[in-house]
Amino acid sequence: MLEIRGMTKKFGGLIALDDVSMSVGKGSITGIIGPNGAGKTTLFNIVTGLYTRSSGEVYLEGTDVSGYAPENLARLGLVRTFQNVELFGRMTVLENVMVGLHTRSRSGIFSCSLKWPTHIMEEKRIRDEAMQRLEFTGMTGIADIPAGSLPFGMGRRLEIARALAPGPKIMLMDEPAAGLNSRETLDLADLIRKIRDAGTTVVLVEHDMELVMDVCETIVVLNLGRKLAEGAPREIQENPAVIAAYLGEE
Amino acid sequence: MTEAKRDILGFLLFAAAVLIAPFFFADSYILNVLVFVGINTLLAVALNLLLGFAGQISLGHAAFFGLGAYISGVMTAAHSFDPWLAMLIAAVSTGVAAFIIGFPILKLKGHYLAMATLGFGIIVYIVFNETVDLTGGPSGLPGIPNLSLGEFSFDNDIKNFYLIWAFTLLAMRISLNLYRSRIGRALRAIHDSEVAARVAGVNVKNLKVQIFTMSAVISALAGSLYAHTMTFISPASFGFNFSVELVTMVIIGGLGSVYGSFMGAAILTLLPEFLRIFHDYDIIVYGLLLILIIMFMPGGLAGGFRTALERLSRSRKQGAD
Numbered sequence: 284m285l286e287i288r289g290m291t292k293k294f295g296g297l298i299a300l301d302d303v304s305m306s307v308g309k310g311s312i313t314g315i316i317g318p319n320g321a322g323k324t325t326l327f328n329i330v331t332g333l334y335t336r337s338s339g340e341v342y343l344e345g346t347d348v349s350g351y352a353p354e355n356l357a358r359l360g361l362v363r364t365f366q367n368v369e370l371f372g373r374m375t376v377l378e379n380v381m382v383g384l385h386t387r388s389r390s391g392i393f394s395c396s397l398k399w400p401t402h403i404m405e406e407k408r409i410r411d412e413a414m415q416r417l418e419f420t421g422m423t424g425i426a427d428i429p430a431g432s433l434p435f436g437m438g439r440r441l442e443i444a445r446a447l448a449p450g451p452k453i454m455l456m457d458e459p460a461a462g463l464n465s466r467e468t469l470d471l472a473d474l475i476r477k478i479r480d481a482g483t484t485v486v487l488v489e490h491d492m493e494l495v496m497d498v499c500e501t502i503v504v505l506n507l508g509r510k511l512a513e514g515a516p517r518e519i520q521e522n523p524a525v526i527a528a529y530l531g532e533e
Numbered sequence: 534m535t536e537a538k539r540d541i542l543g544f545l546l547f548a549a550a551v552l553i554a555p556f557f558f559a560d561s562y563i564l565n566v567l568v569f570v571g572i573n574t575l576l577a578v579a580l581n582l583l584l585g586f587a588g589q590i591s592l593g594h595a596a597f598f599g600l601g602a603y604i605s606g607v608m609t610a611a612h613s614f615d616p617w618l619a620m621l622i623a624a625v626s627t628g629v630a631a632f633i634i635g636f637p638i639l640k641l642k643g644h645y646l647a648m649a650t651l652g653f654g655i656i657v658y659i660v661f662n663e664t665v666d667l668t669g670g671p672s673g674l675p676g677i678p679n680l681s682l683g684e685f686s687f688d689n690d691i692k693n694f695y696l697i698w699a700f701t702l703l704a705m706r707i708s709l710n711l712y713r714s715r716i717g718r719a720l721r722a723i724h725d726s727e728v729a730a731r732v733a734g735v736n737v738k739n740l741k742v743q744i745f746t747m748s749a750v751i752s753a754l755a756g757s758l759y760a761h762t763m764t765f766i767s768p769a770s771f772g773f774n775f776s777v778e779l780v781t782m783v784i785i786g787g788l789g790s791v792y793g794s795f796m797g798a799a800i801l802t803l804l805p806e807f808l809r810i811f812h813d814y815d816i817i818v819y820g821l822l823l824i825l826i827i828m829f830m831p832g833g834l835a836g837g838f839r840t841a842l843e844r845l846s847r848s849r850k851q852g853a854d
């Protein structure tokens with residue numbers, strides 16, 4: 284589904300990513316872990332087209348998409364959530380999810396301005412689809428609340444609903460459990476599995492080891508920009524290099 | 534009542550209030566002021582698309598207003614073009630200019646965008662002043678004909694009132710449509726989080742240029758209407774001060790609110806008239822009032838209005854219990 288080859292990113296003198304390669308199988312849940320500053324978010328930023336890479340390639344379903352703009356990647360079915368929740372705070376919960384359907388609708392500035400019949404029909408369709416997504420993520424009943432006034436955990440959930448809206452092929456989640464209580468984290472694990480079962484491949488960056496070990500089939504460990512290890516949760520837990528990297532941090 | 538119904542009903546009430554206003558203000562001085570409220574509302578509504586919806590600042594919008602006015606003025610006063618044709622050409626050519634400068638300029642953000650649009654506004658202002666052969670320079674361009682439909686000429690305040698408000702109401706309706714639509718949501722998304730909008734598939738660069746162009750075209754139309762209504766224009770009306778005043782209207786009215794743009798435009802047009810009683814101190818009172826509005830109504834006049842309505846309906850409900 285997603286393949287990253289020799290990815291390198293330099294910020295001036297700092298090497299944030301150093302020749303990282305990994306591949307994500309279709310329908311899998313893959314975890315990326317590593318201490319703070321390991322380069323996990325940087326990797327997501329490059330894959331989603333927000334940062335330019337120094338060298339390396341990204342393949343999505345076999346096509347080379349390196350250097351594609353985020354909006355084009357979205358059209359190809361690649362979505363993500365953010366470590367510091369990025370909601371459209373002044374828009375309602377429902378409107379946030381409707382923006383998630385941007386790539387699944389086409390009305391332009393003229394048909395929107397003039398309320399063209401095609402636009403009215405499309406509007407009804409994406410409203411219904413957005414409502415379904417809110418249902419899927421368990422957020423019915425708060426559709427008309429401004430997103431900015433949601434409690435933190437709900438905000439994270441809304442971000443997931445928005446990313447899921449277009450029925451993506453692959454979803455990158457950057458620390459979705461950060462700031463959640465244990466109840467919410469358990470719900471999140473269920474939601475992640477539900478998302479995968481509905482046909483979306485998931486890549487998960489997370490510090491919550493319990494969650495990662497619970498839901499992921501494969502785990503990639505990054506440290507100081509380098510790939511340290513890759514394998515099943517059990518293997519990773521027992522890997523001496525990984526243990527050393529985490530102990531070294533503390 | 535559904536959102537859509539409330540939207541239509543609200544607009545119809547507003548339009549009806551506008552249409553009957555001249556019957557209450559037969560006094561020609563007030564009517565003349567209301568013509569200006571119309572033009573300024575049209576401009577504020579245009580700027581609101583860019584500043585209120587998409588969150589992109591422009592400190593040069595008076596230039597688009599001026600381009601509309603001067604292209605219309607020069608074509609009709611000096612070259613006897615039909616005013617309607619001149620207006621069309623003014624709108625299209627200003628739109629093309631905005632489209633071309635939009636690509637490089639809208640790559641900038643925040644203060645840098647403010648500086649770039651400011652620079653653009655100043656350049657255009659200098660051109661109006663210096664190309665004396667074409668524009669008449671600082672002393673202005675007289676003899677611009679009124680718009681007319683066959684024998685019917687828009688040659689007095691009451692006719693101009695309806696002419697201008699027809700355009701203004703249309704622009705307001707279009708803005709309201711846009712607000713609750715795929716493109717309107719994408720614009721507001723850019724305002725709140727540009728990265729999240731891009732990742733959701735919004736082509737931010739193109740959409741910014743589109744809305745900038747649309748905003749410029751509406752501003753140019755306002756300029757043409759102004760020129761044909763006043764029959765005389767001079768560069769002083771299209772300088773930096775006026776660009777700042779337009780931004781103030783949109784912010785005071787409430788960013789993103791179409792009716793807010795009207796309120797901001799109305800207040801900023803009417804206040805100086807009311808404040809004449811303060812003689813030399815009017816400018817101080819004016820400044821103070823603006824500061825108070827910004828401090829106590831973070832959502833602008835539209836936000837304050839909404840809060841007041843909600844309080845009213847809540848207290849009425851309690852009264853009924």
Ligand SMILES: Nc1ncnc2c1ncn2[C@@H]1O[C@H](COP(=O)(O)OP(=O)(O)OP(=O)(O)O)[C@@H](O)[C@H]1O
Nearest residue numbers: 294297299317318319320321322323324325326366
């Ligand atoms: N835009 C940037 N400019 C300069 N340096 C950056 C930038 N973004 C990230 N870095 C640096 O790159 C390194 C990797 O950062 P990154 O955010 O990818 O880490 P991370 O693994 O996501 O960490 P965390 O777990 O704390 O979120 C860090 O040293 C960081 O300071």
Ligand SMILES: [Mg+2]
Nearest residue numbers: 323324325366
């Ligand atoms: Mg990170």
